[in-house]
Amino acid sequence: MKTQPTRSAKFASFALLLALALVLWFAVAAFGPKIGIIDWQTGLMTMTFTWGLYLIGLTAVIALIALVWTALKAPRNGWFKAAIALAIPAVFFAALASTKATGERVPPIYDITTNTANPPAYSEDTLALRSSVDANPLIDFQTPLGEMERWQVDRFSAVRDKTAAELIAEGYPQLKTVTLPVSPEVAAQRVADAMTEAGFTDVRSANGRVEGVAETFLYGFKDDVVARITPVGGGSEVDFRSTSRVGLSDLGENAKRIGKLLEAVKE
Numbered sequence: 001m002k003t004q005p006t007r008s009a010k011f012a013s014f015a016l017l018l019a020l021a022l023v024l025w026f027a028v029a030a031f032g033p034k035i036g037i038i039d040w041q042t043g044l045m046t047m048t049f050t051w052g053l054y055l056i057g058l059t060a061v062i063a064l065i066a067l068v069w070t071a072l073k074a075p076r077n078g079w080f081k082a083a084i085a086l087a088i089p090a091v092f093f094a095a096l097a098s099t100k101a102t103g104e105r106v107p108p109i110y111d112i113t114t115n116t117a118n119p120p121a122y123s124e125d126t127l128a129l130r131s132s133v134d135a136n137p138l139i140d141f142q143t144p145l146g147e148m149e150r151w152q153v154d155r156f157s158a159v160r161d162k163t164a165a166e167l168i169a170e171g172y173p174q175l176k177t178v179t180l181p182v183s184p185e186v187a188a189q190r191v192a193d194a195m196t197e198a199g200f201t202d203v204r205s206a207n208g209r210v211e212g213v214a215e216t217f218l219y220g221f222k223d224d225v226v227a228r229i230t231p232v233g234g235g236s237e238v239d240f241r242s243t244s245r246v247g248l249s250d251l252g253e254n255a256k257r258i259g260k261l262l263e264a265v266k267e
Contacts, residue, residue, distance in 0.1 A: 005078075006073070006075070006077055006078070008073050008078060009077040009078035009081075010078075011065070011066050011070075012066040012067075012069075012070050012078030012079065012082040012085070013078065013081055014062075014066070015062050015063040015065075015066040015081070015082055015085035016081040016082070016084055018058075018059050018062055018063075018085065019059050019063060019084065019085040019089060020088075022055055022056065022059050022092065025052070025055060026047075026048065026052060028047065029042075029043045029044070029048045029052065030043065030048070030218040030219055031218070031220075032047075033219045033220045033221075034215075034218075034219065040219050040221065040246060043219055044219055048096070049096070052092070053096070055089075056089040056092050056093050057089075059085070059089040060086060060089040060093070062085075063082055063089065066078070066082035066085060066086075067079060067082035067083055067085075067086055069082075070082050099251065102251050102252060103249050103251055105252075106171055106249065106251060106252040107159070107164070107168065107171040108151070108156060108159060108248060108249040109145075109167060109249065109250070110136055110139075110244035110247055110248060110249065110250045111136070111141075111164065111241070111243045111244070111254070112168060112172065112175070112241070112242050112243075112258060113141070113168070113175075113239065113241040113242075114176055114177050114178070114240050114241075114258060115239040116142070116163075116165035116168055117141075117142075117165070118239075119239070119241050120209070120226045120227065120228035120239050120240065120241040121226070121228070122138075122243075123206075123209065123211060123226075126224055126226070129224075130224065130245060135224075135246065136243065136244060136245060136246065136247070139243075140164075141163060141164045141165040141168070142165055143164075144160065144161055144162060144163055145159055145163070145164065146160030146161060168255075171255070172255040174259060175240075175255060175258055175259065175262070177237050177238070177239050178237070178238050178262050178266060179232065179235055179236070180235050180236050180237075180238060180265065180266070181234065181235045182235060183231075183235075183236065184229045184230070184236045186236075187235075187236035187238055187265070188205050188208070188210055188227075190264075190265045191210040191227045191229065191261070192205050193264075194261050194264035194265055195210065195225065195261070196212075197264070198214070198257075198260065198261070198264070199214070199215075200213060200214050200225065201213045201215070208229045208230065209226060209228055210227040210229070211226045212225050213225070214242070214257060216253065221244060221246060221247065221253075223242055223243060223244045223245060223250075223257070224243050224245065225240065225241070225242045225243075225257065225258075225261075226240070226241050227241075228241075238262075238265060240258045240261055240262065241258075242255075242258050
């Protein structure tokens with residue numbers, strides 16, 4: 001005779017289904033903007049950091065009740081499902097907490113370069129494209145952030161008197177102009193190859209400048225990247241700049257991207 005599931009086991013199954021629905025929720029939030037079914041504000045701000053936190057809490061509470069119930073009540077069927085159901089929201093909470101910690105640790109800016117005194121300039125085509133999509137304005141690296149409207153809020157009081165150049169020097173001291181013992185033509189090809197291998201789109205090279213568009217895996221944020229190649233002695237100097245189209249803090253992504261490009265062109 002087949003044994004019927006206990007009430008506690010049924011509740012554990014419900015908790016697991018709820019946790020799996022949470023996975024689907026965050027999948028839509030993270031990949032929906034990338035495929036165009038929702039905008040990034042909905043995916044990141046509403047679904048992830050607003051409703052997402054509530055759903056994580058609700059799922060965790062239900063899963064915890066299920067785990068205690070199945071663990072204490074014989075025959076203890078369903079405890080493993082309840083444990084998985086509790087682990088899922090715990091993983092999502094840890095990921096969001098890590099993201100928040102990163103945001104507090106890295107400079108709250110979205111425009112990063114290896115040369116803040118003389119940053120690489122984007123082409124007119126790129127500037128026109130950024131304007132057409134209402135992208136973030138380019139940062140003046142020598143102006144204190146407090147003189148720019150977007151940083152004139154209380155949460156940025158600690159950095160208002162600092163320039164983006166100072167924040168980059170403090171937060172990303174490894175980002176420096178790189179000198180290559182090759183001609184500008186070879187250097188430009190290295191940069192273009194590095195961008196292509198990194199998955200950039202619209203990679204193009206002209207007049208000592210290489211540009212491309214990077215897209216983040218989650219949420220599909222698009223960032224513009226430019227490299228300037230300058231002949232020097234018997235070689236070339238290469239500077240990079242990476243600028244997010246949306247968002248105030250890039251969570252360190254632009255610096256990480258430039259760091260990878262610097263390593264790639266040295267090889």
